[in-house]
């Protein structure tokens with residue numbers, strides 16, 4: 001099709017590079033097997049190496065979407081921090097490409113998947129409330145569902161993912177926008193400590209006493225080693241109110257107006273996410289409501305006045321609310337890429353740009369793949385969101401709030417991967433241009449690393465922090481062991 005040729009011919013494609021360096025993909029397979037056996041011989045009984053296609057291997061390489069999964073030579077589930085150290089020493093000395101997987105929800109190919117050695121953190125699965133310190137120890141292999149479930153009877157909660165299935169590790173190490181972020185900040189602002197295996201295999205605890213690693217780990221993902229445990233601050237949690245409503249396209253003007261009014265109310269217990277999806281020829285609007293109390297203040301009144309075509313809201317425990325969002329995170333085996341743009345305000349002009357892009361690209365790509373679904377989500381938070389923490393790798397500038405957005409494409413036909421990535425770039429650029437034209441100074445508004453599409457320049461996410469982060473990484477990882485794993489690299 002002509003459009004496809006046009007898109008693939010675009011020069012900007014050359015800028016897109018996939019997670020793991022090309023050279024690592026061509027690693028000699030007998031060498032890989034040898035490394036796998038070396039690891040199997042070195043680790044304790046707490047850990048296990050698996051080969052294709054054992055059940056453990058299959059679950060170790062599994063990802064939220066097939067587009068970000070790869071078949072590794074073997075997989076390893078470490079069961080102790082010391083064994084993680086052994087594994088890193090062997091991978092480093094043999095220069096073997098590897099990947100570290102928490103919940104496997106990164107949509108970027110090669111960020112937590114590899115054709116080398118797949119490390120799956122699943123055995124780090126403890127959730128332990130320490131009532132003396134009101135902190136919660138959480139293993140790096142858990143997904144938030146498990147953490148919320150364990151904490152439900154305790155009456156306290158931590159700041160984690162908003163949709164079932166997301167890993168604790170990736171979300172926390174990249175930032176973390178939660179239902180409680182307007183009240184308490186990002187997930188990384190609510191970490192009290194980390195147990196970290198350094199790139200040279202040494203196990204260490206990192207707290208705020210440590211200047212550089214503390215700074216780097218808060219937003220710097222897998223640059224500084226492998227985290228085995230997080231210690232989170234906790235907060236009392238009572239029943240919450242919320243749910244999801246669906247709206248037809250003819251309500252978009254009313255929603256825009258009510259959404260603007262909502263944002264002017266500054267109620268930190270409230271959260272909404274407004275999604276526009278294009279599928280099968282039409283736009284569907286979905287609003288996710290959350291309120292951190294059994295009944296909402298009047299903050300949602302204007303939005304709730306708009307007739308919905310479906311959905312429901314109710315009061316219940318935080319865990320029940322979270323679970324009720326279950327189907328929202330499933331991709332049905334489809335391929336998915338995501339990108340993001342940051343704005344200062346979800347103004348009428350920005351809202352219009354979201355609508356225009358949904359129509360334009362949704363229709364174009366649906367014509368190429370019947371399963372192509374574009375979903376653009378506006379995620380406003382309180383303007384004080386960055387005031388709850390100290391300097392960190394992300395966000396690079398805490399002096400004023402910027403809000404992330406989630407732009408995702410879902411599709412089936414693998415031959416459209418490059419086209420989808422190109423479209424997402426175009427969508428984020430177009431929305432940024434609309435925000436600039438609206439008078440919002442977003443030319444340097446940092447992009448959220450956990451949402452950004454592969455190929456995004458480091459400076460666009462970490463701003464003026466990049467140089468310091470590079471120095472920290474050079475000092476902590478002089479042998480570039482973590483460079484053998486994909487992901488954003490300083």
Ligand SMILES: Cc1cc2nc3c(=O)[nH]c(=O)nc-3n(C[C@H](O)[C@H](O)[C@H](O)COP(=O)(O)OP(=O)(O)OC[C@H]3O[C@@H](n4cnc5c(N)ncnc54)[C@H](O)[C@@H]3O)c2cc1C
Nearest residue numbers: 102103104105106112162167169170171176177222227487
């Ligand atoms: C459906 C869906 C909903 C989402 N909702 C939210 C949301 O509400 N809020 C939000 O902030 N984000 C959200 N995200 C984005 C999410 O934060 C990222 O996808 C995040 O990377 C997922 O973490 P993970 O552990 O599942 O990912 P993985 O793919 O396992 O890992 C992501 C990155 O972290 C690294 N990593 C994993 N474990 C470790 C470790 N132990 N030590 C060092 N590095 C490690 C990996 O190597 C990889 O680079 C959502 C994503 C999806 C797909």
Ligand SMILES: *[C@@H]1O[C@H](CO)[C@@H](O)[C@H](O)[C@H]1NC(C)=O
Nearest residue numbers: 026027028029030031032034
């Ligand atoms: C892999 O490397 C080993 C030595 O390291 C060599 O003997 C073998 O021929 C190589 N195999 C391939 C397919 O390149």
Ligand SMILES: *[C@@H]1O[C@H](CO)[C@@H](O)[C@H](O)[C@H]1NC(C)=O
Nearest residue numbers: 122123124125126127146150
């Ligand atoms: C943690 O893993 C162990 C060993 O696989 C298992 O027995 C235990 O039930 C798991 N615990 C949780 C909370 O999943």
Ligand SMILES: *[C@@H]1O[C@H](CO)[C@@H](O)[C@H](O)[C@H]1NC(C)=O
Nearest residue numbers: 194195202203204205206231
């Ligand atoms: C890290 O802290 C834990 C307590 O939270 C302790 O048991 C462990 O020994 C410490 N590890 C190191 C390497 O200091």
Ligand SMILES: *[C@@H]1O[C@H](CO)[C@@H](O)[C@H](O)[C@H]1NC(C)=O
Nearest residue numbers: 242243244312313314321324
């Ligand atoms: C909404 O209804 C669905 C289907 O009946 C149910 O599974 C879900 O839990 C409900 N959600 C809320 C928030 O009440």
Ligand SMILES: *[C@@H]1O[C@H](CO)[C@@H](O)[C@H](O)[C@H]1NC(C)=O
Nearest residue numbers: 263264265266267382383384
């Ligand atoms: C909300 O916050 C903004 C900016 O801080 C302020 O201008 C506005 O008056 C506040 N609105 C209310 C209702 O307090």
Ligand SMILES: *[C@@H]1O[C@H](CO)[C@@H](O)[C@H](O)[C@H]1NC(C)=O
Nearest residue numbers: 332333334369370371412413
């Ligand atoms: C669309 O997805 C369904 C499964 O979800 C699949 O059966 C079908 O083949 C897909 N269509 C195309 C064109 O790939």
Ligand SMILES: *[C@@H]1O[C@H](CO)[C@@H](O)[C@H](O)[C@H]1NC(C)=O
Nearest residue numbers: 001004368369413414415416
């Ligand atoms: C996938 O796309 C390619 C190239 O556009 C096309 O040739 C092929 O028929 C498509 N496959 C399906 C199942 O639609």
Ligand SMILES: *[C@@H]1O[C@H](CO)[C@@H](O)[C@H](O)[C@H]1NC(C)=O
Nearest residue numbers: 425426427428429430431433
């Ligand atoms: C988006 O793509 C169109 C071509 O389809 C091009 O004309 C336009 O300049 C692009 N916009 C941006 C901001 O990249």
Ligand SMILES: *[C@@H]1O[C@H](CO)[C@@H](O)[C@H](O)[C@H]1NC(C)=O
Nearest residue numbers: 198199200201202475476477
């Ligand atoms: C491992 O790296 C840390 C941090 O750079 C360093 O303090 C430690 O001495 C190193 N350990 C070994 C065994 O080299």
